[in-house]
Amino acid sequence: MGLGDNKLGGLFPSAIVNLTSQLQKLVLEKNYIIGEIPSGIEKLVGLLGLAFDENYLTGSIPEEDNHLIGSIPSSIGNLTQALEYLDLSSNNFSGVIPQELGLLKELQELYLAENNLSGHIPMVIENLTHLYELDISYNNIEGAVPEKGVFKNASGLLLVGNKGLCGGIPELHLPKCSIQCDKKCSPMLPKLIIPIVSTIFLLAIIFLAFIIPEWKRKLTRKSRTNSLLKGRLPKVSYSELAEATGTFAASNLIGAGKYSRVYKGILLLKEDENSNQQAHTVAVKVFDLQQLGSSKSFMAECETLRLIRHRNLIRHVTCCSTIDYRGHDFKALVLDYIPNGNLHRWLHPERDDHEPLSPLSLTLRLNIAIDIADALDYLHHNCQPSVIHCDLKPSNILLREDLSACVSDFGLAKLLPDPITKSLVESESSIGIRGSIGYVPPEYGEGGHVSTTGDVYSFGVLLLEMFTGRNPTEYMFEDGLTLHNFVQMAYPEQVMDIVDPNLFTVNVMESNAFNKICECLVSIIDVGLTCSKQSPVERMSMEHAAVQLHKIRDFYLR
Structure with missing residues (x-):
């Protein structure tokens, strides 16, 4: 058996x-x-x-x-x-x-x-x-x-x-x-x-x-x-996670989604078999098992995180599947704690935020975009089996101390173990919506197949959002108008009219580097527009997108 x-x-x-x-x-x-x-x-x-x-x-x-x-x-x-x-x-x-x-x-x-x-x-x-x-x-x-x-x-x-x-x-x-x-x-x-x-x-x-x-x-x-x-994972119990997070106190809550809540915690772990326990700051992702689909999300994330290793992907510390003190099922992931929060918080700061954030410069946004592109390129082309993220958006991009980017949340991820299985997955006639509104590729909403080109679309929308400062779900995007169409109408002559003014620390109109900055932004917007095209076959691959962004940065910094 x-x-x-x-x-x-x-x-x-x-x-x-x-x-x-x-x-x-x-x-x-x-x-x-x-x-x-x-x-x-x-x-x-x-x-x-x-x-x-x-x-x-x-x-x-x-x-x-x-x-x-x-x-x-x-x-x-x-x-x-x-x-x-x-x-x-x-x-x-x-x-x-x-x-x-x-x-x-x-x-x-x-x-x-x-x-x-x-x-x-x-x-x-x-x-x-x-x-x-x-x-x-x-x-x-x-x-x-x-x-x-x-x-x-x-x-x-x-x-x-x-x-x-x-x-x-x-x-x-x-x-x-x-x-x-x-x-x-x-x-x-x-x-x-x-x-x-x-x-x-x-x-x-x-x-x-x-x-x-x-x-x-x-x-x-x-x-x-x-x-x-x-690759053996350290074993942690429910009581250890409860103690680490103050019994999952609201004061330690750092994020929440459809299937889970994320808490900051201090957990005692061994670096290796020969070392003593050391205190580590971690993020504990606790799944709401009363929510339909949460167990499937937990297993999908466990399976994906077990396979992936990349500097721009969230690191999996361990997992816990047990019974809590009330006798109920309990499932949680323990992840690296990323101190600077998610990209959405930096692009669209709340007015009542107690810790005002400095606007991200053009250079920082370009570096973050390259980090994300490199991570997706690895998932699509250099990971065995290939992984489709299926939910790429700013709130799933975390920023470390140096503001380098880290792609997280693999609860909707799809594995493509081999060419035969991949063809079967891509031939599915109906999968329902898989992702978040504003970033879901149009073919998913029409019953199309899950594929790497879906992630490319989400990345294209994300790239346009990063450099225009506009959220694809804003009230202005209705009656058929999308962020892609809005940017397309201004491309290329009026690109400087629609980019986020917070990109610049000086008046670029009076800067000697204006022409170079303008050329750089036009090239970035071109990558975003190509990636977010309506037809999947017209989009570039993540490998090509990553190469293009690296070239743009080399041109801008030299």
Whole structure:
């Protein structure tokens, strides 16, 4: 039964234990399942593969006539001697690695990473002749590392994050075991070192000669495993988030939308496994699960933020899906706190704003536009899979201390995993409105498909808004008049009549640089008009738009 890497939620299905003994594989990894693993799962004697990692499960693996809390029960050896795959990583298991794992003679892959396991590595594991992948990283395991079986091949072994380990093959670069630890580690006789190393080296050469066709696959798997370990998110509870935000106090509220509210908070986090907890200022995005579509928005944002890495995109610190103190479902994202608020606040300041903002200059607006264009270019053309933002507008653009831009809010984002899926998405006949009024491309309102050209349209409108200072939803834009049409009527001869006067700190009409400023603004407006054309096929790509804006800035600053 393979249900991994989906969007399954709710409690762990207890009826699974009633399935027949013919069930060979149970894969529920990378979902949103909560609750405890039901008792009786050891009765599935036909299992060959078992994976529950990257969910929100609590408690321990149950054992009949016992109530072990936090440890891996010895009855795990009763699952089936034909078991080939076992993944218990990223949980809170404690205690020692059970010796009974040695009964799983056909086991090929064993993952126990990121738990609180202690004690020594059972010597019986080196007798599992079919085991080629073992990951016990980031636990509290100590003592000697065996040198037979899976332990003689460093490429299939992950031991990082266990400070007490010693010995093992030279490729592991672990410290030598002390002679005084007779009970904790196997003594290494000096007379045997040279022949053992020579034998291992010879066996490695012979072994490699037989697995060359498989070598690329194994390297790829190891690279993926390491990247997942490095990308592990710190775990936070509801109580920690409540404490960080003053129980989600109104005084800490910094933003609100249809599906969520965002609070400023101080959260204690570790920089890495070896560091102490440090106080970090974060933004906690709490989803209103009473609002229809909010759970889907949470999952879409989690899925997107897990994939993207760019200097001009909001950084995902961690997420939390649990139960609050009243027993209600609770879902939240923890994001980087961006101190200067959103771009809408800078373009259209409120009269009662207690912190008046200085107008953004021409140079600053051009830099912000380039940051946004670079981010969208990455999402469309350099991210795997490609991402369509679907809700680009000034309130979703955040400004850092240096006023560099950061694109946020991926609650409506759409992933295009491959060309086949992309063509299916783009052939949808009706999707409804996806985005915000004033920035939604016309084809979406007419039942058109979701595509990257929709983001291009929104960017074009945003660019025109940034340099004219006019909101596309202003009262003047009615009866068919749009911001695009308004600007088009003035382009190019009267561009200086419609641009935002707050762009300039001096009277540009009397400036020696007037002609250069005018040429620069005409070029920027041209990009905005081309991106926001009515027909999707007439719009330029984000890659082209980013290149054009970079050229305009180079011309203006030289």
